[in-house]
Amino acid sequence: DAGITQSPRHKVTETGTPVTLRCHQTENHRYMYWYRQDPGHGLRLIHYSYGVKDTDKGEVSDGYSVSRSKTEDFLLTLESATSSQTSVYFCAISESWAENYGYTFGSGTRLTVV
């Protein structure tokens, strides 16, 4: 997707190892989000950021941490990966909270924890 890139696109990792996923945007948008998507649960918010160094928890934040040291980068870290964190992870950005602004999503990272 134009303006937002997720890396890696696919990753297989072992239980107990740390994993970091990266979201990079070139749109200079203030808001950035991390979601996970699982069958039967839909999209669930993990963490979000409303500015550099300003982050907050979403509904499924346990086991995850985030950092945003630059406007363009939002990192999601699984400190010690578990099989329950096998999922597809999406990053999204939004320019404003105003009603005429919506979301733009990245292409996702498929993470498998074995």
Added chain:
Amino acid sequence: KQEVTQIPAALSVPEGENLVLNCSFTDSAIYNLQWFRQDPGKGLTSLLLIQSSQREQTSGRLNASLDKSSGRSTLYIAASQPGDSATYLCAVRGDKIIFGKGTRLHILP
């Protein structure tokens, strides 16, 4: 707590038919509602955004309506094509953004 429901979960229709996808929400205090399309193994593509002050938005063969008082939005697809096959999700933004679980649409050639 806002809840967003999309019914049906799956839908198959013959090519060329007009169809309506539904999205209902429980809390009418929203800023906007956004419809997305997701192809298998891909990310979400934004289709239409309806602000809380608007009643509908149109883009090509797509028309989305919003009725806050009844907690409903519909996505109308005219003259469906096999390329429209995908999962369609709605997202409601109030103090949080809540997604429906989507309707998986299959257009039969």
